[in-house]
Amino acid sequence: MASIVRRPSGRWQATYTAYGREFSKSFDRKVDAVAWARSAEQDIQRGAWMDPRRSRIAVDKWIDIWLPTRRSDLRATSFERLQSICDRHIRPWWGQRQLDHITNAEVRRWSADLQHHLAPRTARKVLLAFRQLLSAAVDDRRLAVNPAARVPMPADHGAERAWMSLEEAVALRDAIDPKYRAVVLLGYWCGLRFGELSALRRCDVDVERSRILVRRTAQQASGRITFGPPKTGAGRRTVPVSRTVMRELCEYMDAYTDTSAESLLVTTAADTPLNRQNFLRRVWRPALKSAGLPAELTPHSMRHGYASLLISGGFSVKEVSQWCGHASTSITLSVYAHVASQQEDDAPERLETLLSGFDTD
Incomplete structure (x- = not known):
C-alpha cells in the first residue's frame, strides 16, 4: 500500500x-x-x-542507443539518411531534453516549424523518424506513450513531377554520350530504376525471350557502391522489352559491354560501376543541355515516362505495376492517376468503338 x-x-x-x-x-x-x-x-x-528513472535519459543519449540497432533492418543508404535526419533536425531541437519531458503540444509546434522551413516531403520524413525514435522508447519501457504518435503528418500534396515524354526520351537518347546510351534505353523503354540498371549484367539480358531480369540493385553509401537484392520482393521481376529496343541493347552490348556473363552492362569510361552523382554531373546534365531539354528532368523521370506511356497505351494497371516493380497496384494508381483520368476523356469514343456492333433499336 x-x-x-x-x-x-x-x-x-x-x-x-x-x-x-x-x-x-x-x-x-x-x-x-x-x-x-x-x-x-x-x-x-x-x-x-515503468521505472521513472529510465525515462530521464536525454534524447541525444537515446539516439546513440537506438540508431545503431537500425543498421540490421535498413539498407546502407537508408541508414545514412536516417542518421542525417537525426543529426541535422532531431538533435539540434531535442538533443538535451529528457524523454519524459517531451509533450504532444511541443511536438506539434516543432512539426509546424519543420513545415515552415522544409519541403513537405522532407518534413514528413523528419517527423516519421522522430515517431520511430520515441516508439522504440515505448517498446523499451522508457515511455508510457509516444508523444509524437498522434501528431498529424505534414501534408504532402506532391510536387509536380518531371515526366519525360517519348519525344524527349528520343532526343536524349540521341544526344547522350553513346557510352551511356543504354541508360536511356533501360530507363525509359524498360522502366528500370537507376540503381537497377547500374547493377544489370550481361547475363540479366534474355535476348531470345526479349526480357530483362531484375535480380539486384546498386547501393551507394559512404562513397562505396555495392550490389544487393531489390528492396522489396516486387522489385525482383522480369520486364518484357520490345524487339526493337532489344536489338538496340544488343548493338550496345557488342560495342561497350565485356563478353563475360557477369560483366556490368553499363560502366564508366574506367570500367567501374556508375556513381549517380558523377553521372549526373558529367553525363546526364550535359546531355539534357545538348538536347535542349528541361534541367529538372532526372533519371527517374524516364521511369515515370515509361509507366505513363504504358498506361496511355492501354496496358493494365497490374501489368504496369509488375513491370515497374511496385509493391502493390495501389502505388501505381496513386502515382499515375492523372494518366488514367486523361484516358477517361475519350471514354465515349472508346465505348462507341466497343459497342458499335450492337443494335440498340
Whole structure:
C-alpha cells in the first residue's frame, strides 16, 4: 500500500514500493498525491509500470542507443539518411531534453516549424523518424506513450513531377554520350530504376525471350557502391522489352559491354560501376543541355515516362505495376492517376468503338 504523509513544509509526500524499491514524489495537494500513488499501484497490478528513472535519459543519449540497432533492418543508404535526419533536425531541437519531458503540444509546434522551413516531403520524413525514435522508447519501457504518435503528418500534396515524354526520351537518347546510351534505353523503354540498371549484367539480358531480369540493385553509401537484392520482393521481376529496343541493347552490348556473363552492362569510361552523382554531373546534365531539354528532368523521370506511356497505351494497371516493380497496384494508381483520368476523356469514343456492333433499336 502507498503511504501519504504531510511534510513539515506543508507539502504532501506520496510513496509506493515497486519491485523492492521505494519511489516518492511531493505535491501541494493531498488529492494529487493520492492520485499519483494510486495510478502507480494500478500500473504495477496491470504489469504496465515503468521505472521513472529510465525515462530521464536525454534524447541525444537515446539516439546513440537506438540508431545503431537500425543498421540490421535498413539498407546502407537508408541508414545514412536516417542518421542525417537525426543529426541535422532531431538533435539540434531535442538533443538535451529528457524523454519524459517531451509533450504532444511541443511536438506539434516543432512539426509546424519543420513545415515552415522544409519541403513537405522532407518534413514528413523528419517527423516519421522522430515517431520511430520515441516508439522504440515505448517498446523499451522508457515511455508510457509516444508523444509524437498522434501528431498529424505534414501534408504532402506532391510536387509536380518531371515526366519525360517519348519525344524527349528520343532526343536524349540521341544526344547522350553513346557510352551511356543504354541508360536511356533501360530507363525509359524498360522502366528500370537507376540503381537497377547500374547493377544489370550481361547475363540479366534474355535476348531470345526479349526480357530483362531484375535480380539486384546498386547501393551507394559512404562513397562505396555495392550490389544487393531489390528492396522489396516486387522489385525482383522480369520486364518484357520490345524487339526493337532489344536489338538496340544488343548493338550496345557488342560495342561497350565485356563478353563475360557477369560483366556490368553499363560502366564508366574506367570500367567501374556508375556513381549517380558523377553521372549526373558529367553525363546526364550535359546531355539534357545538348538536347535542349528541361534541367529538372532526372533519371527517374524516364521511369515515370515509361509507366505513363504504358498506361496511355492501354496496358493494365497490374501489368504496369509488375513491370515497374511496385509493391502493390495501389502505388501505381496513386502515382499515375492523372494518366488514367486523361484516358477517361475519350471514354465515349472508346465505348462507341466497343459497342458499335450492337443494335440498340
